[in-house]
Amino acid sequence: MGANNEEYIVEMRHITKRFPGIIANDDVTIQVKKGEIYALLGENGAGKSTLMSMLYGLYEPDHGEIYVRGEKVEFKSPAEAAAKNIGMVHQHFKLVDNYTVGENIVLGIEPMKKALGIFPYVDMKEANEKIRTLSKEYGLEVNPTDLISDINVSIRQRVEIMKMLYREAEILIFDEPTAILTPQEVEYLLKIMLELRKGGKTIILITHKIEEIKKVADRCAILRRGRLIDILDVPTTSTQEMANLMVGRNVELSAVKSEPHFGGVVLSVKDLSVRNEEKVQVVKGISFDVRAGEIFAIAGVSGNGQVELADAITGLEKIESGSVTLLGKEITNESIRTRTESGISYIPEDRQKFGIFMDFSLRDNMAIRRYYKEPFSKKGIFNFAESEAYANNVIDNYDVRSGQGAKTIMRSMSGGNQQKAIVGREIEEHTPLIIFVQPTRGLDMGAIENVHKQILQERDRGAAIVLISLELEEVMNLADTIGVIYNGQLLKIADAGTLTSQDVGRYMMGVTEA
DSSP states (O other): OHHHHTTEEEEEEEEEEEETTEEEEEEEEEEEETTOEEEEEOOTTSSHHHHHHHHTTSSOOSEEEEEETTEEEOOSSHHHHHHTTEEEEOSSOOOOTTSBHHHHHHTTSOOEEEETTTEEEEOHHHHHHHHHHHHHHTTOOOOTTSBGGGSOHHHHHHHHHHHHHHTTOSEEEEESTTTTOOHHHHHHHHHHHHHHHHTTOEEEEEESOHHHHHHHOSEEEEEETTEEEEEEEGGGSOHHHHHHHHHTSOOOSSOOOOOOOOOSEEEEEEEEEEEOTTSOEEEEEEEEEEETTOEEEEEOOTTSSHHHHHHHHHTSSOOSEEEEEETTEEOTTOOHHHHHHHHEEEEOSSIIIIIOOTTSBHHHHHTTTTTTSTTTEETTEEOHHHHHHHHHHHHHHHTOOOTTGGGOBGGGSOHHHHHHHHHHHHHTTOOSEEEEESTTTTOOHHHHHHHHHHHHHHHHHTOEEEEEESOHHHHHHHOSEEEEEETTEEEEEEEGGGOOHHHHHHHHTTOOOO
């Protein structure tokens, strides 16, 4: 075998990994060549991260073997993987906020010197010089003396990449690295990857975003429900082909949208301001109207006040000043139930805190909005058959996968399936106003396609829809009108047809002048 292995820097052969009730990886074999960008494409829960966590030493496989540079390895920890020059940038960064960039990069392998020959101290000057050199070499643009708490998400990500390079990693694993970035930051990161490859690094990219694979990857392995479906040469494969293999059927890559027919104003928000628990003003004098049959999408980078805005409209957050009017009636100070009954459906960002009761069954969660009204209850008596039928309807229409149907306890379902259930329940109310915050977060391509279809059906029915999303593609695909939020203010409101995704990306970063 020896000679054959030379061209592969990483081989994972016949890897199987089980967790209780699920086979995360089912006999998967991948072979990565030195110096290539190798993509792992698959929907959520396809087993991509699990596979790479075994290469990084976080898990051990139940069956199968891993070879690095032709040598069989059995990693018991990430430290053992790092010793073989393997690094990983996780979706959730592992940085210490009150340390500098440089201190984070050398953490655990600090360059020590001795003062007066006896007192050990960390030579940060030397470390920072090395970091500056590496940063220039790969176009990373990080300043080693900045505090982590003062830098934005995309620079934090670069610090994570620098941590790997400083430790002389040769095999770099990126886990969904673009999930939190604006379009400009995504472009920049993809450029960095190409620079790293030019410098001889091998990159494994975990993602469900086909466009990105098309821009940088050489080859792509497609996983579906734990199994390896195919390995493709990226330059010769179409995005449609990749999408179909990933989902297992023909996928509509962009939502089919009819011409809008706007009715009267359903929601009117005037000069709305909100302070958070720390008494900081997070929504600053926002005004907009949403008409019947209109999708008003709010685009923005996470943490710019969009969630507080939605919570203020629905009554979860106290309004400091300004007013909210629904169908001509002011509801600024009404209770949550009064607002709900006036005609608001809400898919919140924090689905487990506000969207569902984790220890109730799917059936009870589906009935939660109208358990006290007919047909769910009559003269105070709850009708179980009716609520079961309603839950089954949501399960069928929204492809909610649950072990025991309507009786399944919510906690035992995956996040994606909990999300589908909430989206289904709220849409099926067919209210005049529907507010979606991150409706497709954690959903895979097939489910996203279905939710988008349902949102457009509601719009065509005449609902007013507020869509708050961090996914720019989703905003561009669905919106009739786009509002871009930055630092608690709507910087721009315009007809969706007049803005490109680059325009929206610029406003998301606070740039108002083109």
